[in-house]
Amino acid sequence: MSTDYQQARVALGARLRELRLGAPGGRLTASELARRLGWPNSKISKLELGNQTAASEDLRAYADAVGQPETYPELLARLRGFESHIRSWRRQTAGGNRPVQEAHNTAQANARTLRAWESSWIVGILQTPEYARSVLSRFADLHQSPRDIDDAVRARMKRRELLYASGRRYHIILWEPVLRALICPPSVLAAQLSHLSGVVGLETVELGIVPSGAPLKLPPGSGFWIYDDHQVVTETWHAELWIEDDDAVATYLRVWSTLRESAVYGTDAHNLINAARRSLNPG
CATH class of the missing domain: 3.30.870 (Endonuclease; Chain A)
Structure with missing residues (x-):
């Protein structure tokens, strides 16, 4: 996995954590969010730390669960941006x-x-x-x-x-x-x-x-x-x-x-x- 790819995945994870902590109804713990989504706690952790690549369905569910469905297009754009990543020959x-x-x-x-x-x-x-x-x-x-x-x-x-x-x-x-x-x-x-x-x-x-x-x-x-x-x-x-x-x-x-x-x-x-x-x- 390229450094650029991993950095972009970490940045997406940080954005997800930001949305969880800034939920309109008050900050959510990772455990509370996991219960809402029916996910294991470890999945929340992996996504927010950039250790797992989110699926588009994950991002939609996450945005809905933190009460900010309007952020889904932004999250999807971030995901699409690093799913097709470029490794320049000069750098490689x-x-x-x-x-x-x-x-x-x-x-x-x-x-x-x-x-x-x-x-x-x-x-x-x-x-x-x-x-x-x-x-x-x-x-x-x-x-x-x-x-x-x-x-x-x-x-x-x-x-x-x-x-x-x-x-x-x-x-x-x-x-x-x-x-x-x-x-x-x-x-x-x-x-x-x-x-x-x-x-x-x-x-x-x-x-x-x-x-x-x-x-x-x-x-x-x-x-x-x-x-x-x-x-x-x-x-x-x-x-x-x-x-x-x-x-x-x-x-x-x-x-x-x-x-x-x-x-x-x-x-x-x-x-x-x-x-x-x-x-x-x-x-």
Whole structure:
């Protein structure tokens, strides 16, 4: 959880406590409020200390119970403000690129069902070390961050262990142009495609490829991950967005499902990967 996110949650909790102590009928104790709401005392404490994220229904009930229902829109706006929080690349990479990789390792390790769409490069968990080094070097140059590339690559490679952990399922869709994008030397891309071909059929991975000529019901757009159908991570050039708003997550799930309709799997996916690899060495 980012510092900005936690600070915003603590601020919301402080506002809730302020409303409880300033209730129109006189200040309420946490126990009195818990009885009114039918909640355990611990829930009041966790919300007010910023140790638990309130649901929108919690905020409405809280505002009503303290006799200030008119504050609900304000509380909801605060919640929406940090449910989709931005982690700027400049701040994240100020100490190097390895911490960013470790944060993603943790996020993926904590999820059981992971869905991804990528239209720009092969996703990190399926990368070879050499391919990862090329990609991470490009971004270190872009963001002018410390060049701890070797440490960042090692951290990203650590993530690959999750592919072989039981109880976890990856549903990954790549756009075919990703297979041909020379964001690394051709020899590195060739080795990356060989590795990718070996992923097809892996028990924990469902890998689909959307052919370049396939009819699309939506434009490819930016890549994103969905963790356990309740959190989305997507990137812009200046930041990552970590999204937890239910409606927004539902939108990304619809996008993923729609793009999946254009994907091919199994032998057809193999053929696209192998064709891209052959194009690097037509002789």
